Amino acid sequence: MERYHGILQDKRYKKMLQRLEEYEANREFCCHTLEHFCDVARLMYIMSLEDGNCIPKDLIYTTALLHDLGRLKEYEENIPHHIAGQQIAREFLMEYGYNNQEIKDVLMAIGEHRSVQNKTHKLSYYLYSADKLSRNCFHCSAWDRCKWSIEKKNSTLIK
Ligand SMILES: [Fe+2]
Numbered sequence: 001m002e003r004y005h006g007i008l009q010d011k012r013y014k015k016m017l018q019r020l021e022e023y024e025a026n027r028e029f030c031c032h033t034l035e036h037f038c039d040v041a042r043l044m045y046i047m048s049l050e051d052g053n054c055i056p057k058d059l060i061y062t063t064a065l066l067h068d069l070g071r072l073k074e075y076e077e078n079i080p081h082h083i084a085g086q087q088i089a090r091e092f093l094m095e096y097g098y099n100n101q102e103i104k105d106v107l108m109a110i111g112e113h114r115s116v117q118n119k120t121h122k123l124s125y126y127l128y129s130a131d132k133l134s135r136n137c138f139h140c141s142a143w144d145r146c147k148w149s150i151e152k153k154n155s156t157l158i159k
């Protein structure tokens with residue numbers, strides 16, 4: 001079985017999802033739910049397939065499932081979630097037997113998912129792009145109040 005299934009069933013992971021849901025119960029803007037993580041995973045996988053299946057599915061799904069857990073620390077301690085998320089992700093990755101290169105790649109992608117620096121690092125680029133494409137900004141009532149730049153807002157359905 002792919003390793004991301006272990007994370008998905010992990011009690012600590014489930015608890016984090018639940019706490020995120022509680023924090024965002026009244027949030028007007030996009031939330032950071034399991035649905036979002038799955039949307040991102042599938043979009044990343046489509047991108048990888050379109051590029052010749054260049055990244056293992058397990059690594060893609062793992063990255064997507066972990067990428068926004070840092071939101072908890074952002075709500076609780078005001079630490080930007082792309083940074084806090086790296087620490088949380090590292091613990092899961094080590095626990096579930098990812099190797100050093102995989103850990104490095106996933107942490108880089110999470111660290112860059114708000115403004116990707118290196119478009120040649122495909123996992124980072126896919127995460128950054130899928131994260132934005134997963135949001136239906138073109139049908140959002142909070143468009144005017146959302147602080148995302150116009151470049152980040154998804155203006156139409158692409159994938
Ligand atoms: Fe994020």
Ligand SMILES: [Fe+2]
Pocket residue numbers: 036040067068131
């Ligand atoms: Fe996200």
